[in-house]
Amino acid sequence: MAKQEIEKKISQSENNNRSDELIELEQELTTINPRIFQGVTPKKKEEILKSISVTMIQERSHSGPLPDADTLIRYNSVIPEGADRIMKMAERQQEHRMSLETKVVNSQSKQSGLGQWFGLIIGLVGIGCGTFLAYSGETTVGGIIAGGTVVSLVSVFVIGKSLQKSQN
Structure with a gap:
């Protein structure tokens, strides 16, 4: 896949995520105050949401060998079968780690004997x-x-x- 195609897919993914973020932000704001956008034109509402979304800080943390589901979905949209490749990589790493642990335990047992x-x-x-x-x-x-x-x-x-x- 050409670099330009990948960059285009990333840009499309970011645009989709940005519009999803704007929808989510609008829902959060209207939950807090249902009349917040009363009398505001749709274009002005979008400008307000964009300016708020630029200043909004989002923090995500993750622990473990695999990324969260949303990140896996994004990998799939950019790299064909990206999520499957990541899962296989994690499985191979776990098998390797377990193999090493088995070897260490067996070695320690022999050494003790x-x-x-x-x-x-x-x-x-x-x-x-x-x-x-x-x-x-x-x-x-x-x-x-x-x-x-x-x-x-x-x-x-x-x-x-x-x-x-x-x-x-």
């Missing part, structure tokens, strides 16, 4: 070495190594659990 296995291996080796040294006659050194291994592993688990609780 590996940590437990390595902790078990370190614990068994430490206690085994301490027991061997104690059996060989080095009871003090064997006790320090075996006891230190147990104290270290217990402290790692306790600190890890307290960190998990504080993060949640």
